[in-house]
Amino acid sequence: MLNLHKDHKNLVLLAFSVFVTLSIGVAIMPAYQMEGYEPIPGMKDLTAQERRGLSIYIAEGCVGCHTQQVRNIEMDNTWGDRPSLASDYYYSKQRMDVWRQSPSLLGSERTGPDLTDIGSRQPSKDWHLLHLYNPRLVVEASVMPKYNWMFHISDTSYVEIGDVTLPRSITKMEGGDVIVASRDALDLVAYLKSLQQFSFEDYDPPMAFIPALPKDELTAVGGAKKTIGASLYQKNCAACHQTNGRGVKGAFPPLAGSLIVNNKNPEMLIKIILMGYDAREEYGVMPALGENLSDEDIKAITDHERSSWGNRAPEVPLEMITRLRDSIGNSKTQ
Ligand code: HEC
Numbered sequence: 294m295l296n297l298h299k300d301h302k303n304l305v306l307l308a309f310s311v312f313v314t315l316s317i318g319v320a321i322m323p324a325y326q327m328e329g330y331e332p333i334p335g336m337k338d339l340t341a342q343e344r345r346g347l348s349i350y351i352a353e354g355c356v357g358c359h360t361q362q363v364r365n366i367e368m369d370n371t372w373g374d375r376p377s378l379a380s381d382y383y384y385s386k387q388r389m390d391v392w393r394q395s396p397s398l399l400g401s402e403r404t405g406p407d408l409t410d411i412g413s414r415q416p417s418k419d420w421h422l423l424h425l426y427n428p429r430l431v432v433e434a435s436v437m438p439k440y441n442w443m444f445h446i447s448d449t450s451y452v453e454i455g456d457v458t459l460p461r462s463i464t465k466m467e468g469g470d471v472i473v474a475s476r477d478a479l480d481l482v483a484y485l486k487s488l489q490q491f492s493f494e495d496y497d498p499p500m501a502f503i504p505a506l507p508k509d510e511l512t513a514v515g516g517a518k519k520t521i522g523a524s525l526y527q528k529n530c531a532a533c534h535q536t537n538g539r540g541v542k543g544a545f546p547p548l549a550g551s552l553i554v555n556n557k558n559p560e561m562l563i564k565i566i567l568m569g570y571d572a573r574e575e576y577g578v579m580p581a582l583g584e585n586l587s588d589e590d591i592k593a594i595t596d597h598e599r600s601s602w603g604n605r606a607p608e609v610p611l612e613m614i615t616r617l618r619d620s621i622g623n624s625k626t627q
């Protein structure tokens with residue numbers, strides 16, 4: 294029998310062998326398995342800027358509240374089109390520098406949403422900058438901390454580099470001053486925008502989501518027409534225009550009471566969704582959303598907007614959406 298009380302040599306040897314066994318199981322074997330993985334063909338590498346953003350993401354401890362892993366269960370299917378694969382973390386095979394391995398930022402805490410696909414879910418740079426500066430400006434009840442030390446206040450929105458004057462990347466006005474994003478903030482946002490789940494086109498994902506409910510029950514849950522419009526709005530528009538349709542002063546205009554939303558002729562409204570919108574100085578830029586939404590989706594969203602928050606306007610004819618989409622498609626090819 295090992296006498297661990299009296300024989301220190303045995304004690305040290307036992308501790309050492311437990312340490313070696315665990316290291317092999319937890320660190321060396323997984324690293325060895327990872328050797329076999331290849332990037333998915335066509336997957337994009339991070340650019341130099343996105344890589345700097347990755348370092349800031351690590352330095353600021355964002356992983357403490359955000360995961361980047363879509364598990365193969367139904368409830369995770371809001372965060373990506375397919376469950377995550379080992380190859381998705383291929384970037385972590387490249388070292389950050391001589392001393393440091395790039396960590397896989399899978400995370401374990403989901404205080405905030407999973408960020409695997411945040412680049413597709415929220416492509417707007419303005420939104421991300423505003424959200425980092427103060428999350429409460431865009432998400433009223435957010436508990437995410439401010440990262441306002443990545444910004445500074447300036448009285449001019451232009452910067453001179455050599456002989457040229459360039460507009461700086463700013464978030465919105467505060468009095469006459471502007472809030473200027475530092476390079477760190479811009480790099481971090483570039484990294485966030487690069488987070489897009491790589492999709493397989495002609496390829497069956499090797500793993501599917503395990504549904505908690507059978508498919509027909511799932512559709513029955515969100516089946517009513519009214520809720521589809523509301524949930525599509527929530528997913529595609531509410532981040533900027535807010536659930537209550539009131540927008541964010543100085544950044545995103547209200548849709549409640551908007552003349553464009555309530556216009557008897559919804560042509561402008563549909564065009565804004567299809568093509569994006571950048572008409573006024575005091576607001577940011579709205580990205581084009583037509584590619585992600587079918588004509589039926591757009592009808593559901595516009596009908597929701599035209600009948601909520603005190604808005605009263607007639608339903609939008611589906612043919613009009615199809616016609617406008619076609620006419621835009623045609624004008625593109627001309
Ligand atoms: C204390 C926990 C916490 C920390 C730390 C944190 N976040 Fe968040 N984050 C949240 C919560 C909660 C939300 C959801 C509410 C919101 O959108 O603000 C969120 C939302 C987000 C969103 C929007 C996600 C979506 O689906 O709309 C992004 C992007 C984001 N965080 C990025 C970051 C980055 C980058 C960092 C590090 C600089 C960070 N977060 C640090 C809690 C956190």
Ligand code: HEC
Nearest residue numbers: 417529530533546551552553570571572573576577578579
């Ligand atoms: C990334 C943020 C963002 C998202 C997401 C977004 N918008 Fe916008 N939207 C804006 C901004 C910014 C403007 C103002 C642009 C300007 O006037 O320069 C705007 C303007 C509008 C206007 C014009 C309102 C008025 O009265 O002037 C409508 C209508 C609109 N958006 C509808 C939508 C709908 C519908 C969706 C979802 C399908 C949506 N938006 C998603 C940022 C966004």
